[in-house]
Amino acid sequence: MTAKWIKILVLLLLVPFAKVSATHIVGGEVTYKYMGELSANRSLYEITLIIYEDCKNGQADAIEADNPAFISIYSLKPPISYPPYILDTTLFFTSSVNVPANFTNACVSNIPDVCLLKKTFVRQYALPHDDSGYIIAYQRCCRNGQIANIVDPGNQGATYFSIIPPRRLANNNNSAVFTNFPPQIICVNNPLYYDNSATDSDGDSLTYEFCSASEGVFDFGGQTVVKPYAGPPPYPDAQYITPPYSAATPFTGGPSIQIDPHTGIITGTPNRIGRYLVTVCCHEWRNGVLINTTKREFQFVVTDCSKVVVASIPQYSTDVNTYIVECDSFTVNFVNTSKGGFAYHWDFGVPVITSDTSDDFQPSYTYTDTGVYTVKLVVNPGSTCPDSISRFVKVFPKFHAAFSDSGLQCPDLPIYFKDRSETTIKPITSWSWNLGDGTFTNVQDPVHTYSAGGTYNVTLISQNIKNCIDTFVSQVVIDNFKPNAGKDTIIVKGETIYFNATGGSSFLWSPATYLSNPNIPDPIGYYPDTGVINYTVTVKSASGCTGADTIKVWVVNQAAFFMPTAFTPNGDGLNDVFRPVVVGYKSIRSFRIYNRWGQVVYASDNITDGWDGTYNHKHADMGTYFWQINYTDRFGKESYLKGDLTLVR
Secondary structure: HHHHHHHHHHHHHHOOOOOOOOOOEEEEEEEEEEEEEEEEOOEEEEEEEEEEEEOOOOOHHHHHOOOEEEEEEEEEEOOOOOOOEEOEEEEEEEEEEEOOOOOOOOOEOOOOOOOEEEEEEEEEEEEOOOOOEEEEEEEOOOOOEEEEEEEHHHHOEEEEEEEEOOOOOOOOOOOEOOOOOOEEEOOOOEEEEEEEEEEOOOEEEEEEEEEEEEOOEEEEEEEEOOOOOOEEEEEEOOOOOOOOOOOOOOEEEOOOEEOOOOEEEOOOOEEEEEEEEEEEEHHHHHEOEEEEEEEEEEEEEEEOOOEEEEOOOOOOOOOEEEEEEEEOOOEEEOOOEEEOOOEEEEEEOOOOOOOOOOOOOOOOOEOOEEEEEEEEEOOOOOOOEEEEEEEEEEEOEEEOEEEEEEHHHHHHHOOEEOOOOOOOOOOOOEEEEOOOOOEEEEOOOOOEEOOOOOOEEEEEEEOOOOOEEEEEEEEEOOOOOOOOOOOOEEEEOOOOOEEEOOOEEEEEEOOOOOOOOOOOOOOOOOOOEEEEEEEEEEOOOOOOOEEEEEEEEEEEEOOOEEEEOOOOOOOOOOOOOOOHHHHHEEEEEEEEEOOOOOEEEEOOOOOOEEEEEOOOEEEEEOEEEEEEEEEEEEEOOOOEEEEEEEEOO
């Protein structure tokens, strides 16, 4: 550490220490202006520090002690450490302004008592040319203690900074400068429209975002100094109370609070009373490269201010501060949700002309070209209590979602969907499909297979680059196609059977052995000899679906009854019913089952029926039962059979 730096540090330590309760810092920003080259290796910069102070709740002695202000200028060549690159960094006080509340008693019935003081400090510095660039930083303790969205605000300091980029990136750069005062009072549940934009004398591209506030209390030997030299970066982020707050969501709203990244306009409708710390980062871009970020920190006071007149245009788009994205027509129908008004004036935002206005409450306007227009509504214009609001209207007709489908509409076959959406403004950027059977996809042209027949409502939501969104719904009818050859059959040699295939409009049996006609659904089969034949029927539906099913014909030498010796009616779907398998008999006259006491537990005269193991609607006991069948054979002779079976669970 140089002798000069030691001397300055000793002088600083003689400054009285701040009490933690000395909370008054509301916000601030650091900017700079390039003033020209002094020599081949030195340039002159004018540094401006603006700080905002709470002159109502902040301590008077702390506010008084803000003059003069001290900054630190560090070279960004690593490692960045003490001492600062420039030591004599006292900024001179140039002005102090009470920021107006911008409300009148005629328009707000209960204006909160606020006081905001803006102090400006300016000084010029000759800085050697540095290929790493510089950071200009100001630190102060402490913030206003009433802040609702960060932890322990009254004991936290603040850091405001700006960066002079390396000369290889941006020679002779000027920082962006914010245009408007931050607002003091915001009415809860009323639309907010605040222009937080900046200007850049170099013509650099500017983008905006909500970002984290930077903490910054420099500690000398465990003591917090009232006006310390700012320490070197990096600077820690403020700790937000989460949920619901964060750097990107400094306070809540419905619609949510947001900042347009291109214009810096802050919009939304705050829905919670309180004092909120808000930080905006303004990024400077040159030739596609980020060269500087200037942070602006301020506070919004959201109060139930009983605003008498509120200009309000609803926001029907998810785009920042956008009333509507009109994609069907050049005509826009406006909705007015203002309150307290007796007169209205609309300006529809068409450049150059002045005839694009209306004094109707809810007018319509037809634009002559596509584009983004800033529409302004003034409520009670020219009165002592007006209000106004501006929103974007984006006109990009036409955009229509549509799709077609192709392929055989059969179960388990692919259906090919083709996006047919049309847009004047290209390209289409997203597709959201609901294929109607619980399947969702975001590809442009999906291919999907339905496992079962039925009618499916398919929905496509598509969107183009201008955020035009449209929905198209169409039905896809899948053929309820189920080829069925019938049940396996056992017959006696010399008999015939009648086939009955279903499920389509054309049929082909293979092999054609013993069949009267293999090309019909119900051929007759005559079997002169014993054996087993497996038939396959190929079925085709009217819509072109093709499938197959099989049936087995077992030809035996003589008529017979096949009776199981046991069954297990336990509901598992296997062997749950006791029934005879009858081959070559004309009919059953009666089929009865008895328990060991001779009681009839089951009776039927239907050859296809069977016993499910219940008696008097209850599960029958396990054990041995007896059966008897009275039958008529194919020659008309009556006879009977009997036997026993075992019920097992």
